[in-house]
Amino acid sequence: xxxxxxxxxxxxxxxxxxxxxxxxxxxxxxxxxxxxxxxxxxxxxxxxxxxxxxxxxxxxxxxxxxxxxxxxxxxxxxxxxxxxxxxxxxxxxxxxxxxxxxxxxxxxxxxxxxxxxxxxxxxxxxxxxxxxxxxxxxxxxxxxxxxxxxxxxxxxxxxxxxxxxxxxxxxxxxxxxxxxxxxxxxxxxxxxxxxxxxxxxxxxxxxxxxxxxxxxxxxxxxxxxxxxxxxxxxxxxxxxxxxxxxxxxxxxxxxxxxxxxxxxxxxxxxxxxxxxxxxxxxxxxxxxxxxxxxxxxxxxxxxxxxxxxxxxxxxxxxxxxxxxxxxxxxxxx
Amino acid sequence: xxxxxxxxxxxxxxxxxxxxxxxxxxxxxxxxxxxxxxxxxxxxxxxxxxxxxxxxxxxxxxxxxxxxxxxxxxxxxxxxxxxxxxxxxxxxxxxxxxxxxxxxxxxxxxxxxxxxxxxxxxxxxxxxxxxxxxxxxxxxxxxxxxxxxxxxxxxxxxxxxxxxxxxxxxxxxxxxxxxxxxxxxxxxxxxxxxxxxxxxxxxxxxxxxxxxxxxxxxxxxxxxxxxxxxxxxxxxxxxxxxxxxxxxxxxxxxxxxxxxxxxxxxxxxxxxxxxxxxxxxxxxxxxxxxx
Amino acid sequence: xxxxxxxxxxxxxxxxxxxxxxxxxxxxxxxxxxxxxxxxxxxxxxxxxxxxxxxxxxxxxxxxxxxxxxxxxxxxxxxxxxxxxxxxxxxxxxxxxxxxxxxxxxxxxxxxxxxxxxxxxxxxxxxxxxxxxxxxxxxxxxxxxxxxxxxxxxxxxxxxxxxxxxxxxxxxxxxxxxxxxxxxxxxxxxxxxxxxxxxxxxxxxxxxxxxxxxxxxxxxxxxxxxxxxxxxxxxxxxxxxxxxxxxxxxxxxxxxxxxxxxxxxxxxxxxxxxxxxxxxxxxxxxxxxxxxxxxxxxxxxxxxxxxxxxxx
Numbered sequence: 001x002x003x004x005x006x007x008x009x010x011x012x013x014x015x016x017x018x019x020x021x022x023x024x025x026x027x028x029x030x031x032x033x034x035x036x037x038x039x040x041x042x043x044x045x046x047x048x049x050x051x052x053x054x055x056x057x058x059x060x061x062x063x064x065x066x067x068x069x070x071x072x073x074x075x076x077x078x079x080x081x082x083x084x085x086x087x088x089x090x091x092x093x094x095x096x097x098x099x100x101x102x103x104x105x106x107x108x109x110x111x112x113x114x115x116x117x118x119x120x121x122x123x124x125x126x127x128x129x130x131x132x133x134x135x136x137x138x139x140x141x142x143x144x145x146x147x148x149x150x151x152x153x154x155x156x157x158x159x160x161x162x163x164x165x166x167x168x169x170x171x172x173x174x175x176x177x178x179x180x181x182x183x184x185x186x187x188x189x190x191x192x193x194x195x196x197x198x199x200x201x202x203x204x205x206x207x208x209x210x211x212x213x214x215x216x217x218x219x220x221x222x223x224x225x226x227x228x229x230x231x232x233x234x235x236x237x238x239x240x241x242x243x244x245x246x247x248x249x250x251x252x253x254x255x256x257x258x259x260x261x262x263x264x265x266x267x268x269x270x271x272x273x274x275x276x277x278x279x280x281x282x283x284x285x286x287x288x289x290x291x292x293x294x295x296x297x298x299x300x301x302x303x304x305x306x307x308x309x310x311x312x313x314x315x316x317x318x319x320x321x322x323x324x325x326x327x328x329x330x331x332x333x
Numbered sequence: 334x335x336x337x338x339x340x341x342x343x344x345x346x347x348x349x350x351x352x353x354x355x356x357x358x359x360x361x362x363x364x365x366x367x368x369x370x371x372x373x374x375x376x377x378x379x380x381x382x383x384x385x386x387x388x389x390x391x392x393x394x395x396x397x398x399x400x401x402x403x404x405x406x407x408x409x410x411x412x413x414x415x416x417x418x419x420x421x422x423x424x425x426x427x428x429x430x431x432x433x434x435x436x437x438x439x440x441x442x443x444x445x446x447x448x449x450x451x452x453x454x455x456x457x458x459x460x461x462x463x464x465x466x467x468x469x470x471x472x473x474x475x476x477x478x479x480x481x482x483x484x485x486x487x488x489x490x491x492x493x494x495x496x497x498x499x500x501x502x503x504x505x506x507x508x509x510x511x512x513x514x515x516x517x518x519x520x521x522x523x524x525x526x527x528x529x530x531x532x533x534x535x536x537x538x539x540x541x542x543x544x545x546x547x548x549x550x551x552x553x554x555x556x557x558x559x560x561x562x563x564x565x566x567x568x569x570x571x572x573x574x575x576x577x578x579x580x581x582x583x584x585x586x587x588x589x590x591x592x593x594x595x596x597x598x599x600x601x602x603x604x605x606x607x608x609x610x611x612x613x614x615x616x617x618x619x620x621x622x623x624x
Numbered sequence: 625x626x627x628x629x630x631x632x633x634x635x636x637x638x639x640x641x642x643x644x645x646x647x648x649x650x651x652x653x654x655x656x657x658x659x660x661x662x663x664x665x666x667x668x669x670x671x672x673x674x675x676x677x678x679x680x681x682x683x684x685x686x687x688x689x690x691x692x693x694x695x696x697x698x699x700x701x702x703x704x705x706x707x708x709x710x711x712x713x714x715x716x717x718x719x720x721x722x723x724x725x726x727x728x729x730x731x732x733x734x735x736x737x738x739x740x741x742x743x744x745x746x747x748x749x750x751x752x753x754x755x756x757x758x759x760x761x762x763x764x765x766x767x768x769x770x771x772x773x774x775x776x777x778x779x780x781x782x783x784x785x786x787x788x789x790x791x792x793x794x795x796x797x798x799x800x801x802x803x804x805x806x807x808x809x810x811x812x813x814x815x816x817x818x819x820x821x822x823x824x825x826x827x828x829x830x831x832x833x834x835x836x837x838x839x840x841x842x843x844x845x846x847x848x849x850x851x852x853x854x855x856x857x858x859x860x861x862x863x864x865x866x867x868x869x870x871x872x873x874x875x876x877x878x879x880x881x882x883x884x885x886x887x888x889x890x891x892x893x894x895x896x897x898x899x900x901x902x903x904x905x906x907x908x909x910x911x912x913x914x915x916x917x918x919x920x921x922x923x924x925x926x927x928x929x930x931x932x933x934x935x936x
Contacts, residue, residue, distance in 0.1 A: 479652065558767075568897065
């Protein structure tokens with residue numbers, strides 16, 4: 001789990017994504033920097049609208065036409081944001097794959113699972129038809145779909161929710177990618193199935209030596225599966241670091257508030273405190289820390305300028321002027 | 334595992350409020366264009382003599398088949414009648430068609446749809462069969478067949494269109510009522526013991542009427558197309574009544590020498606149809622009706 | 625429900641539809657003002673002629689017997705004789721129906737050839753100038769009456785530029801198709817506008833779909849994403865639309881055939897009204913409605929093969 005010391009396979013530098021809408025520009029993501037090491041699982045966590053899904057899509061340049069991405073996405077030494085479309089198609093699916101929240105809408109309803117695996121293999125692997133079929137059966141086996149060779153010719157609507165999510169994972173893994181981008185892969189599923197799918201993903205990451213970026217709004221999922229976590233708020237990364245350290249003693253007031261707003265096994269005796277207010281609108285310039293209006297630790301300096309990400313411990317960063325006070329809080333408690 | 338972040342429900346609500354306020358201050362461009370075009374034709378229809386430069390039926394043997402000029406912007410026909418004036422005069426009949434061919438279906442269909450949607454039961458099943466049956470007859474063919482039985486003419490055309498047309502309004506209204514009935518405010522009105530008439534006409538009808546209104550605009554455009562087509566075929570308005578389709582039929586034998594006799598009344602049909610379509614699109618936008 | 629069951633149920637459904645179509649057409653003829661027979665023969669018919677036709681059409685029996693008789697004759701294809709042409713109505717229709725079906729078939733092909741590529745261009749450039757241009761052109765097409773478009777094309781392309789024949793129907797099969805070319809284009813224009821509007825909307829919906837994003841994320845070539853994922857799914861609703869539009873298309877054929885003097889059933893219908901040829905009108909109304917319901921059936925079956933979810 002800790003292959004962190006090696007050179008990261010993915011390094012994101014100062015990523016920004018702007019949407020031009022009829023009602024003006026929306027800066028959905030700004031100044032996001034992060035790294036993913038080989039075999040590492042990074043959690044990207046935040047409320048809806050915090051920019052986590054947009055960040056994920058920007059990595060492969062899967063953005064809508066009205067979006068502009070800036071910054072750099074360095075994949076194995078190559079900037080994907082600057083790469084030509086042709087090169088990008090080689091990376092997509094073969095080197096970096098993606099799975100989605102809702103397999104019912106992410107799978108093409110009129111193609112069988114076999115066809116949807118096959119087209120990936122045709123695009124990325126030089127195999128004949130029989131070999132592709134064999135590989136497809138192997139993939140369904142891999143993700144734990146029973147009687148794979150029969151189910152292969154089923155349509156998505158003929159699967160149950162959990163099985164459908166397994167099928168989507170199989171399709172994404174067809175060309176053996178080295179990095180899997182998972183966008184809320186368990187949110188649409190029943191709680192019991194959620195667990196199975198997360199275990200499956202973790203097992204696949206370990207067995208295939210993949211890295212994974214897991215986007216979720218569920219802190220429990222992060223705690224259970226990730227090595228490191230990036231917390232996003234209003235389009236920025238506000239805190240990052242090893243999951244255990246961040247969860248045990250957050251250094252950003254938002255992370256702190258977030259952890260206090262949800263029930264957790266470890267801090268069971270504390271009363272739950274919901275975060276007051278709403279996230280800011282992103283179609284206007286934000287002066288200072290975006291969380292300041294809702295923050296219990298706010299001070300004048302927070303409203304003056306956006307606090308930069310600062311080193312707050314080993315492999316930990318936070319963009320919070322109250323980081324020290326938060327650290328002190330933890331030692332007292 | 335259940336420790337999920339709060340979803341942004343509050344933001345969504347405020348977003349909805351925002352769009353509603355915007356909608357009130359912003360008149361959709363198509364609506365504006367539609368209103369302008371349709372108002373223009375209405376004006377022509379109500380007071381053609383005030384707008385037309387010549388008497389539409391006055392012969393002028395000094396200007397037979399003269400091409401468009403300053404004196405006659407749309408030219409003249411074989412009797413020297415001014416095409417511009419005739420086109421303007423014809424708008425009276427064509428707008429009349431737009432209204433008379435749709436008003437009975439609108440009123441009857443909406444009422445029937447309202448009751449069928451609200452009470453359901455065997456009437457609804459029967460209505461379903463009726464719709465299935467009606468759509469198997471090509472609209473123009475069944476209208477022509479009915480006109481054939483009743484005899485050509487405008488009034489018989491209105492009857493023929495109404496006999497079939499109400500079904501489409503009823504189908505639309507019925508569907509809307511079925512959806513509206515699932516809403517809380519209708520249930521609340523029922524719980525409060527409001528009379529059925531009050532629930533139907535005060536609570537359901539105003540909401541069900543929005544898509545019906547939008548459909549009506551499109552239907553008026555279609556009625557003009559149908560009316561002028563029947564006029565052209567000789568089954569609708571009868572000469573010498575000035576109607577766009579009849580004018581075009583009048584001029585078709587001179588088309589090679591005097592294209593203007595047919596082309597300009599055709600422009601009127603196209604423009605008027607676009608006007609009503611824009612009105613429908615704009616209203617759909619304004620009333621938030623999905624089509 | 626499985627596939628075979630669905631097909632069987634759908635096939636059975638068409639039988640009551642046929643009977644109801646028969647009922648409507650039967651009622652329609654009974655609505656003729658006064659005595660239908662004298663209406664058919666005109667005011668100056670002799671009593672003898674009236675009585676002969678009356679007995680021939682079974683008007684001296686009860687209304688139910690008459691309806692059953694009518695159905696029986698309809699099934700065997702006996703619609704009596706045309707008053708104007710003095711030949712069996714069935715023969716008259718059989719001669720002219722292929723012309724109309726060829727015309728509508730050609731029009732459908734032309735409409736799809738126009739609408740599908742343009743809808744793709746419009747949807748891919750949504751709310752930019754190519755989209756606006758295409759939508760404005762088609763809005764004009766949608767608001768233009770068929771007889772007007774036909775007249776303009778006929779005059780400009782046939783009479784002035786002499787690219788196409790002005791009228792007539794030619795001798796050979798190829799000649800026929802050549803004579804049908806301009807009428808088919810005329811009929812296709814408004815149909816293309818309807819298809820294009822619908823397909824553009826459904827393309828835009830599909831373009832937003834997550835499975836298209838997934839297909840792109842898989843690194844598939846652009847044309848595969850567009851054809852296999854976007855267009856194929858968007859066309860499912862278009863197939864239904866094309867099927868549902870058959871009625872409007874046949875109605876349009878009536879007008880087109882009148883403008884271009886095409887010897888099909890549409891022109892026959894209009895001619896028959898002026899000739900008071902009621903047996904022909906009655907038979908045509910029935911035959912066209914039956915054609916529509918058969919096309920609806922075929923559309924459902926095609927829909928089923930295109931969309932595996934239908935039989936769920």
